[in-house]
Structures are given as C-alpha cells and as structure tokens.
Amino acid sequence: MSFDTDVLISGAGAAGLTLAIDLARRGVSFRLIEQNTQPFSGSRGKGVQPRTMEIFEDLGFVDRMAAAGGPYPPLCQYRPDGTHKVSLLTEADVFATSAEPYAAPLLLP
Ligand SMILES: Cc1cc2nc3c(=O)[nH]c(=O)nc-3n(C[C@H](O)[C@H](O)[C@H](O)COP(=O)(O)OP(=O)(O)OC[C@H]3O[C@@H](n4cnc5c(N)ncnc54)[C@H](O)[C@@H]3O)c2cc1C
Incomplete structure (x- = not known):
C-alpha cells in the first residue's frame, strides 16, 4: 500500500x-x-476547558462554540436526610486575564 x-x-x-x-x-x-467504524456514542468532551477555548479562538470558531454552549449549571446534591446543597462546579469569582482569557469552562452538549 x-x-x-x-x-x-x-x-x-x-x-x-x-x-x-x-x-x-x-x-x-x-x-x-x-x-x-462509527463515532463514539457517548460524551467525552462536553466540558470545554479554558485552554481549549484559546485553541478554538486560534482556529477561528470559538464564538460559534460559545454561542452554542453556556456556563456549567449549578450542582445540586441531595442528601439522605432530605436536605440538599447547591454549589458551583467552578469558582464564581474567577475573571478573565490576559494570561487566561477564558476564565471558566464552557458546557457544550
Ligand atoms: C467519559 C469521559 C468524559 C470526558 N469528558 C471530557 C470533558 O468534558 N472535557 C474534556 O476536555 N475532556 C473530557 N474527556 C477527556 C477527553 O475525551 C480526552 O482527553 C480526549 O478524547 C483525548 O483525545 P485524544 O485525541 O488524545 O484521544 P482519543 O479521543 O481517545 O482519540 C484517539 C483515537 O485514535 C483512534 N486510534 C487508536 N489507535 C489507532 C490506530 N492504530 N489506528 C487508527 N486509529 C486509532 C481511537 O479509536 C480514537 O478514536 C473525557 C473522557 C472520558 C472517558
């Protein structure tokens, strides 16, 4: 061949x-x-990491990715005693910097 x-x-x-x-x-x-012979049937990349966003920007389609996705939703944990706790998967007070222009990951199913 x-x-x-x-x-x-x-x-x-x-x-x-x-x-x-x-x-x-x-x-x-x-x-x-x-x-x-077929694409993977599950998800192995719905969470787009900040560094990946930088690469997508360089490749020219980060805006379309951002428009199609959104931030991670809050996580709600239900406890056996009936109470629950809502928390964020990422820190709330993280801001974009020149060193890290995309501060939070993008969720894109
Ligand atoms: C359940 C799960 C969820 C995940 N969720 C996320 C997420 O939300 N966000 C995130 O950033 N990452 C996530 N990851 C990690 C991410 O999927 C991997 O980091 C990424 O797929 C690695 O890419 P890769 O190209 O190195 O390898 P792969 O994606 O594994 O691709 C390698 C490809 O090479 C093919 N291959 C291997 N050997 C040969 C050969 N000899 N000839 C021809 N083809 C071959 C394989 O079939 C495969 O398709 C997740 C992983 C898993 C398992």
Whole structure:
C-alpha cells in the first residue's frame, strides 16, 4: 500500500481532528485514519476547558462554540436526610486575564 500525503494522522480523536483542522488551514496535505467504524456514542468532551477555548479562538470558531454552549449549571446534591446543597462546579469569582482569557469552562452538549 502506498499513499501520497505530507502527514498521516492516526486517530480521529480530539488531538487528531484538531491537528487535521490546523494542517488544513495551513495548506498541508494529510490523511486521517481511524480504526473505529462509527463515532463514539457517548460524551467525552462536553466540558470545554479554558485552554481549549484559546485553541478554538486560534482556529477561528470559538464564538460559534460559545454561542452554542453556556456556563456549567449549578450542582445540586441531595442528601439522605432530605436536605440538599447547591454549589458551583467552578469558582464564581474567577475573571478573565490576559494570561487566561477564558476564565471558566464552557458546557457544550
Ligand atoms: C467519559 C469521559 C468524559 C470526558 N469528558 C471530557 C470533558 O468534558 N472535557 C474534556 O476536555 N475532556 C473530557 N474527556 C477527556 C477527553 O475525551 C480526552 O482527553 C480526549 O478524547 C483525548 O483525545 P485524544 O485525541 O488524545 O484521544 P482519543 O479521543 O481517545 O482519540 C484517539 C483515537 O485514535 C483512534 N486510534 C487508536 N489507535 C489507532 C490506530 N492504530 N489506528 C487508527 N486509529 C486509532 C481511537 O479509536 C480514537 O478514536 C473525557 C473522557 C472520558 C472517558
């Protein structure tokens, strides 16, 4: 077997797909291969981390991601005694800085 491409990407997961997008925008030819015949049926990435948002900004689609998603909802824990406690999964008083422009993760089902 032979093929003519600059880069062979093995695996269409988060890393492989992101690399494919980056190579495509730079005009570098690639072939992306994936051993699975179907997409993963569950969720392995609905929580988009702040650093990932920076990468999505660089790739040019962070605004569409942000528009489609939203902040993490509060977590409500129900206790055996009938009481419950509502808390935030992320700290409430975290603000964007130049070093970390996306302070909180995005939830995008
Ligand atoms: C239940 C769960 C929930 C998660 N939730 C989040 C979340 O909310 N937010 C978040 O940021 N991260 C989350 N993660 C982690 C995130 O999914 C991983 O960090 C991410 O998928 C890793 O990407 P990857 O490309 O390195 O590997 P993978 O996504 O595992 O992709 C690797 C791909 O390579 C393929 N492959 C392997 N070997 C070969 C081969 N020899 N030939 C061809 N193809 C091959 C595999 O089939 C696979 O598709 C979650 C993980 C799990 C398990």
